[in-house]
Each structure stands twice: as C-alpha cells, then as structure tokens.
Amino acid sequence: MVFSLFWKEGVVPQTSSILVAIIVFCSSVTSTTMGYDGSLMNGLNILPAYNDFFQLDTSRTALSTASTWIGNLVVGIVFAKVPDFIGRKPSMLLASLITIVGVVLGTAAQGFAMFVVSRILVGVGAGFSSMAGPIYFAETLPIKWRGIALCLIYDFWYVGGLVASGVTYGTSGMTSTWSWRIPNLLQGFFSIVLLLLLPFLPESPRWLASVNRRDECRKVLAQIYSNGELENATVQTEYLLITDSLARSVESESVWKVVRDMVKKPSDRKRTLLMLSVAVFSMWSGNNIVSFYLGDMLDQAGITDSTTQLQINIILNSFCLVVALIGTVSVDRIGRKRLALWSSGLETLFLFLVGALTKLYGTSTNTSGIYGTIAMIFLFQGSYSFGWTPLSMLYPPEVLNFRLRSVGMGIYTFAAEAAGLVTVYAFPIAMDKIGWKTYMINGVWDVFQFVFVLWYWVETKGKSLEEIDSILDGVPVSTGVEAGKVVEDEKEVAQDVKEL
Numbered sequence: 001m002v003f004s005l006f007w008k009e010g011v012v013p014q015t016s017s018i019l020v021a022i023i024v025f026c027s028s029v030t031s032t033t034m035g036y037d038g039s040l041m042n043g044l045n046i047l048p049a050y051n052d053f054f055q056l057d058t059s060r061t062a063l064s065t066a067s068t069w070i071g072n073l074v075v076g077i078v079f080a081k082v083p084d085f086i087g088r089k090p091s092m093l094l095a096s097l098i099t100i101v102g103v104v105l106g107t108a109a110q111g112f113a114m115f116v117v118s119r120i121l122v123g124v125g126a127g128f129s130s131m132a133g134p135i136y137f138a139e140t141l142p143i144k145w146r147g148i149a150l151c152l153i154y155d156f157w158y159v160g161g162l163v164a165s166g167v168t169y170g171t172s173g174m175t176s177t178w179s180w181r182i183p184n185l186l187q188g189f190f191s192i193v194l195l196l197l198l199p200f201l202p203e204s205p206r207w208l209a210s211v212n213r214r215d216e217c218r219k220v221l222a223q224i225y226s227n228g229e230l231e232n233a234t235v236q237t238e239y240l241l242i243t244d245s246l247a248r249s250v251e252s253e254s255v256w257k258v259v260r261d262m263v264k265k266p267s268d269r270k271r272t273l274l275m276l277s278v279a280v281f282s283m284w285s286g287n288n289i290v291s292f293y294l295g296d297m298l299d300q301a302g303i304t305d306s307t308t309q310l311q312i313n314i315i316l317n318s319f320c321l322v323v324a325l326i327g328t329v330s331v332d333r334i335g336r337k338r339l340a341l342w343s344s345g346l347e348t349l350f351l352f353l354v355g356a357l358t359k360l361y362g363t364s365t366n367t368s369g370i371y372g373t374i375a376m377i378f379l380f381q382g383s384y385s386f387g388w389t390p391l392s393m394l395y396p397p398e399v400l401n402f403r404l405r406s407v408g409m410g411i412y413t414f415a416a417e418a419a420g421l422v423t424v425y426a427f428p429i430a431m432d433k434i435g436w437k438t439y440m441i442n443g444v445w446d447v448f449q450f451v452f453v454l455w456y457w458v459e460t461k462g463k464s465l466e467e468i469d470s471i472l473d474g475v476p477v478s479t480g481v482e483a484g485k486v487v488e489d490e491k492e493v494a495q496d497v498k499e500l
Contacts, residue, residue, distance in 0.1 A: 011199045014228040019202075023141055026197050027149040028156040030092070030133040031393070032190040033099055033126045035160025040183055041065045042313060043168025046295045046306050050180040054112045058432060062425045067116045069421035071102075071123020075131060076414020083132045084406040088139065088204040091132035096191040096198075099125030103188035107181050122187070123417075129194075130393070131413045135405055138397035139206040142224060143464055150397065151328035151390030158321035158385070160190065165314040172310055206402055206465075209242050217242070238464075245466040246402060258407045267473045268404060274457065275396045275408055279415035281449045282392040285344075286351050286442040287384045288423040289431070290316070290377060302361065302370040312374065319378055320385040327386040335461040336395055340453045343387020348446035350380035355439030392416075398460045401469045 013019045044050045045061055054060065083091040102121030109115035130153070137149045167186055171179040205224070208217040218230055218239055226232035262272040294316070298309050331339055353376040361369025400408040430438045460468050 012202045012223060013200060014223060016224055016227050019200075019223055020142065020145055022197065022200050023137065024145055024149045024152065026194065026201065027133065027137045028152040028159070029190055029194050029197065030129050031153040031156045032160030032163070033122075033187060034130060035157030035162075036164040036187050036190065037068055037122060037126060037160070039161030039164035039313065039317060040168065040187060041068070042294055043164060043172075043183065043310060044180050046309055046313075047168065047172055047180055048306070049175060049177060053177055053180070054115065058428060060112065062428050064112070064116060064119060066421055066425045067119035068123035068126070069417045069424055071120040071125075072127035072130075072417030073414055073421065074120075074124055075127035076410050076412075076417060079128050079131065080407045080410025082128075082406075083135055083409075084207075084210075088132055088136035088207050089198065089201060092129060092136060092194065093198055095125050095129035095132060096194050097125070098128065099191040100188045101125075103185065103191075106187075107185040125191070127413055127417060129191075131409045134393045134397045135409055136204050138405075138465065139204040139402075140202070140220070140224065143462070146398075147332045147394060147461075148328060150394035151324075151331055153393040154389045155321065155324040155328050157389065158317050158324055162314065162317040162321060165310065165317050169310040169314060172307065205238075206242055206246075209239075209246055210402060214243070241464060241466040245469055258404060259411075262404060262408070262411075270458075270472055271399050271401065271404060272408070272411075274399045275412050276415055277452060277456070278392060278395050279412050280419045281344075281453075282388045283416055283419035283423060284442070284445055285347055285384050285388060285449065286439065286446065287347075287381065287388070288420060289427050289438070289442075290381045294377075298374075302365070303374070316378060316381060320381055320389070323382040324385040324389040328390045331390055331394065332461060335459050336391060336398075337453065337457045337459050339387045340391055340395075340457065341387075341450065343383055343391075344446060344450040344453060346383035346386070347380055347388075348443055348450060350376050350383055351439050351443040351446060354380055355436045355443065358436040358439065395460070398465065398468055399458065399472065401465075401472075 013022065041064070045056075045065065050056075054064070056064070079091075082094075086094075099122055102118050102123075102125055105121060106115055106118030109118055134150055134153060137153070138146060141149050164183060164187075167183045168180075171182050173179075202220040202223055203216070205217045205220040208214070208220060218235060219228075221235045221238050222228050222230045222232060225234045225238065229235070262268045294313055295306075295309050298304070298312065303309060303312070327339060327343070334342075354373065357369060357373040357376055361373060396412045397405060397409060427438065458472065463471070
C-alpha cells in the first residue's frame with residue numbers, strides 16, 4: 001500500500017537533534033505552497049499571455065484569484081475533525097496529494113472553468129496542510145523550537161512567493177501559454193518535497209496518547225528529547241504533563257459538542273476569541289491588497305510597466321522574508337502580544353501614508369512622490385510581516401487545548417479563508433471604485449486591531465501547551481511539574497540542532 005511507506009518503523013531518526021531539525025525544516029516547507037500561490041496569482045495577473053488566454057476582466061480576475069480561498073473554506077467545514085480521526089501525519093500526506101492533483105489539473109487547463117476548479121483543489125490541499133501542519137508541529141516539537149517552527153510556517157510564505165515571483169518573471173518573455181503553465185506546474189514541487197520527508201517524521205505524541213497508544217507516545221517523546229532513551233527524566237516529565245492534560249478532556253466528542261463548548265464555557269470562549277482574532281486580523285490588515293493585487297496598487301501609484309511591476313514583486317518578497325525572519329527570532333524574546341502590538345501599530349501608520357501618497361501622486365508624474373508611495377508599500381508590508389506573519393500559525397494552536405485543537409484549527413482555517421475571500425474579491429472592486437480611500441478605511445480597522453490585542457490577548461511565551469491550558473482554565477497542573485524544568489532539559493537538544 002502507498003501509505004505503508006510513510007509508517008515504517010525504523011525510518012524515523014533516533015538522534016533527537018537530527019529529528020528536530022527535520023521537523024523544523026518540514027514546518028517551513030508546508031507554507032511555501034500557499035506563498036507560491038499568492039505570488040503566483042500576483043504574477044499571472046500581470047502576464048499578458050495569461051490574461052489573453054482566459055480573456056480576463058475585473059470579475060474573472062477576482063474569481064480566479066479568490067477560487068483558492070473557496071477551497072480553503074471547504075477545508076474548514078469538511079476536514080475539521082479529520083486530523084483527530086486519522087492522525088496528524090496522515091492528514092499532511094492527504095493534503096499534499098490533493099494539492100498535487102490540483103496543480104496537474106491547472107497546468108493542463110484548457111478553459112477558465114477548468115482553471116478555477118484546479119485553483120479550488122489547490123486551495124483544499126494547501127488549506128488542509130495549513131490546518132494539519134501547525135497542529136502537528138505544536139504537539140510534537142519541544143518548547144524551545146515550537147515558537148520558531150510555527151513562525152516559520154508563514155515566514156516561508158515569502159520563500160514560496162519569492163520563487164513564484166522569480167519564475168513568473170523568467171517566463172514573462174514567453175508568448176505561448178507556457179508562460180503561465182510553467183509557473184503553475186512548479187507549484188507542486190513543495191508538496192512533493194513534503195511527501196519525501198514524511199517517512200522520517202513520527203506521529204504526534206499527544207495524538208497517540210489521546211487514542212490510548214501510550215507506549216508509542218513515550219517512544220516518540222524519547223525520539224524527540226533523549227535519542228530514544230525511554231527512562232530519561234525529560235521524557236517522563238513531558239509524558240506526565242500530556243496525560244494529565246488529556247485526563248481533563250472528554251474523549252470522542254462530536255464536532256457540534258466541541259463547537260457548543262467553544263461558545264458556552266468561559267475558558268473555551270476565551271480560547272475561541274483569541275483564535276478568531278488571529279484569523280481575521282491576519283487577513284484584514286490590508287496585506288492581501290499587496291499580496292494579490294500589487295499590480296493594481298502600482299498602477300494607481302503611477303507605475304504601469306509590467307516588467308517593472310514583476311521586478312518590484314520580487315524585491316518586495318525578499319524584503320518581507322527578511323523582516324518576517326527577524327520577527328521569528330524575536331517572538332520568544334519580546335513575546336507574542338508585544339510583537340502583535342508593534343506590528344499592528346506600524347502597519348496602521350504606513351497604510352494611512354500609502355493612501356495619502358496615492359491620492360497626492362497617483363495620477364502625477366512626480367517621481368519623488370511615486371517612489372515615496374512604493375517605499376510606504378514596502379514599509380507597510382514589512383510591518384505586517386514582522387508580527388502577523390510569524391504569529392498567524394503560532395498563536396492559534398498554542399491557545400487551543402487538545403480537545404479543541406483539531407476542530408478549532410478547522411474553524412480558524414474557515415474564518416481566515418472567509419475573511420481572506422472577502423478581501424481578495426472585494427479589494428479590486430473597491431480600488432476601482434474609490435481608489436485611495438480603500439487604504440484609509442482599512443487603516444481605521446487596523447486601529448481596532450491594535451486596541452483588541454492590547455486589551456484581550458494573553459501572553460504564551462515560554463510555556464508548554466499544558467501550562468497554557470492551565471492558565472486559561474484557571475487550574476494548576478496537578479502533576480506539580482513546571483514547564484520551565486522541561487525547557488532546561490531541552491537545552492542540550494537545542495544546542496545539537498544549532499550545530500547541524
């Protein structure tokens with residue numbers, strides 16, 4: 001069977017530093033498909049051959065771009081409990097296979113309808129990966145590496161975006177349909193890489209414990225923490241924390257029972273609102289205007305040459321990748337909440353400036369004004385990348401407990417993609433009708449985001465998932481074991497990973 005290759009025992013490395021390094025690397029690979037997709041559509045929308053082949057107008061452009069988000073919405077509704085039923089690792093395998101099917105279909109597209117269907121399938125696969133991946137990495141990695149790995153998921157959005165920008169720029173000189181088919185085909189590369197890495201990953205120890213496969217749970221913890229030594233103190237400590245937390249959860253609950261608790265129980269309602277705030281804020285900050293409609297923004301700013309626009313797209317993705325990585329290395333130092341506040345405050349300032357400069361210089365020939373507008377676009381997107389890019393896949397799985405995590409991440413995916421779908425479909429129409437005022441309206445919303453984070457968010461820096469559960473539930477960890485002791489025991493593994 002196909003699945004047997006991915007579950008052979010003995011394939012998983014027994015050296016903890018190597019295993020952790022592979023898992024961290026996988027966390028970066030899972031996001032590159034979405035990043036590639038975002039920049040791919042940005043680039044394709046600029047290519048004349050793509051526009052001519054599908055005879056695109058404003059509504060068709062919006063639909064083809066938004067179709068991936070439609071697929072993401074399906075994931076949030078249909079796949080919410082799948083990671084609980086079949087496991088975290090099989091879910092990532094299924095997501096990769098669906099993405100590959102969508103990529104093949106899109107590359108062979110002979111008409112607009114076929115291309116839209118392919119985009120929806122890519123959205124299903126990439127959305128499922130973005131749901132199952134963070135769950136797996138949050139539950140499997142040591143505390144020391146959890147923050148970095150989950151931040152890298154969306155940091156590497158820009159790696160995928162940078163690759164797509166380079167590929168579309170490279171094929172822009174082609175006059176045949178391969179100018180857009182080649183970039184579309186290469187989107188499947190990242191899913192293939194993940195398929196090749198999956199055999200070397202263990203299943204989530206927390207999922208194994210939840211289905212009463214306790215011996216396998218301890219074995220995986222030993223692989224992660226102690227080079228396979230089952231009697232290691234860190235392994236015993238982490239095992240006690242996991243089983244203690246699971247003992248407070250109700251097993252085999254339906255989706256609707258979990259959803260009801262997310263609304264009724266005060267602690268679960270708090271978790272839900274924290275999770276939903278990330279879903280909405282990460283999509284409604286104004287970033288999707290830049291991510292998907294940079295060409296339109298540059299048109300309004302006075303830069304209409306398609307080659308120049310593609311060059312700016314490449315430089316912007318490179319800049320945002322660097323800034324996002326700076327945010328990632330800062331997240332365990334300055335904390336999740338402060339990082340979100342810095343990001344929200346700066347992006348609000350720069351988005352207002354983008355609107356003001358677009359109004360003043362968008363239809364002029366003032367070179368300084370045009371360059372100033374471009375600079376503000378860079379600084380706005382950089383401000384978003386500094387905080388919201390790393391936090392988007394870090395904070396939600398941290399604040400959701402095990403009982404809520406699978407369904408909660410399904411709801412997170414649905415909410416994020418619904419919010420994204422609204423912006424992706426509405427922004428080109430808004431920019432066409434009201435122009436620079438679109439930025440001003442979005443800037444007012446960003447002020448609300450800042451206030452909400454300041455008032456409501458909870459800091460999770462340096463805490464185990466079980467300790468975060470205890471804080472939100474208002475109860476102590478009954479084992480009496482503090483997460484800080486586990487962190488100290490992880491230092492040796494962390495140092496080994498850095499040396500690889």
